[in-house]
Amino acid sequence: MNPATLNKYNLIIMADDKQVVLERILQVTRYRGFLINGINAEVNTGNNIATITMSVSSDRPITLLVDQINKLIDIKGVEIDTSAV
């Protein structure tokens, strides 16, 4: 992949605060062909929901990654944040 020609996307991922949920997201992101440019993860200890914001780039369509992250059992939802690109 040539970093200069890649499309950039920001994702907002809501997940149950479960073991290895972050590793699962990272593994799927790498395997499906997306580079991670930045990531932030926080847990709301009140409802045990984690919010992960992730900046990724790839020459592949972002729907490929969104669908695969959505399949992970502990994921509550994935949004593409168009405002931040």
Add this chain to the structure above:
Amino acid sequence: MTESKTLTGGALLFEVLQEHGVQHVFGYPGGAIMPIYDALYDSDVKHFLCRHEQGAAFSAVGYARAAGTVGVCLATSGPGATNLITGLADALADSIPVVAITGQVPTAAMGSDAFQEIDIFGLSLACTKHSFQVTNINDLEKVLHQAFAIALEGRQGPVLVDIPKDIQLAEVTERLDKLSNLKNKVKLPLADISKALDLLTQAKQPILYVGGGVGMANAVTEVREFAEKTGMPSVSTLKGLGALNPKSENYLGMLGMHGTKAANLAVQESDLLVVVGARFDDRVTGKLDEFAPNAKVIHFDIDTAEINKRRTANASILGDLKGNLPLLTTDLNIAAWQEKVQKNKADCAWRYDHPGESIYAPAVLNTISTLMPKNTCVTTDVGQHQMWTAQHMVFDDPSNFLTSAGMGTMGFGLPAAIGAQISRPRDTVIAVSGDGSIMMNVQEFATIKRYQIPVKTVIIDNEKLGMVRQWQELFFDGRLSETDLSDNPDFIMLATAFDIKAKLITKKSEIEDAVKEMLDHDGPYLLQVKIDAADNVWPLVPPNTANDKMMEGV
């Protein structure tokens, strides 16, 4: 939560397995799973001791596929757990519901590089649908129920539960009152039914392209009704074989790299693909950009992520096939198209009149297919024999043909046949293997011997890693690198060492009697079939080539 009688985590495991109807498990004991094996001693669950954890995993896969249920395997920590991984990867690729239980070192020792400690939870991420590690005894019951639910929900798959030794030993003081249903968190978008109906009724040259999802969805009846009512010419993937009526005049066989000429030509000429429980695998499509170039696509699937993954769908219908297929089951006026593909099918029919006295593998496989009893379950390993089996044996249900399709795992066939035979004790089970593949899990002959499992093993023996040799001949200038197996052990002597009756045949005049003798034999049997090492699998679509540019011999 309510108070109940106390029991250990190990004993709780078997209670939960029985609540899910599990009668048989496959495994291998070791240090970190000893409390579970101690609990097994008092359990009504029947355990089959395999001779390698990979054998246990594949037996669980075979059991699940043959019976349409969840397969369960057990292994200890460290190497026991890592030996399961290939089986789990295979189950993930082919969407097979398996629950794998691994022992782990005690929680206090975890993370200390303890003896036989490996992070199987971490290793499982890429080869399971989901995985758990239980570090609190009060979570164990819920996790085990979740494992079964996840294995079966939506697109099925393997789930691993890693249980540290102290959790297996801990007393359970709280039991669940009732199970909350697992949420179906992926909301499937509304199906494009009216759009699909428009595409269907406008098509002049439609093809029904069926995959393994049909069997997984238990939708064989629905897909056959759809095929019959529409009259649409149909093709199958490797894992979809058995889903369509093999006697239908409009059924053209397998498509893809070793598909029939009739199937591949029809798909390339089609103007509409109705894709049912299939995923445009690269072994199916050949060069993706040139696959069915003029066809629009209606894609039925349970997995949202498969829609538009490799081929854009003009209409997508997500959800359960049993409910969705009847919505599009309608009459079509495609007589000219049917006539064309049927003529092509007749022109390209297989021939078994191979010259000479040596055995032509497709002929022996076709003979077995003709003589085997109804509802025989056939497993394969991977390579030339696998493709010949797919081409030349006839299956009337997907649960009667178990092959490692997505992962292409050599060593699958024998342990999968053991699992299939245990799940269906009254049916004949035949493992078709090659002289390369059989050696990958040859230790499972000991499992056959111990339990007197009447699996019939057929070794198609060319003293080669035949498929790799074929590719070396065709695509690597005949440089035969590391594919000679002429120093294989004497398979008849090997079988005899495991108390398995065995026979070697080398001439085509011996085929019919030998096959009958094998099928009539009450116990396990091994038939070694010597073939010409130069025989290749045809047709063959070379890699990254359009499916209509197939090779038919050199």
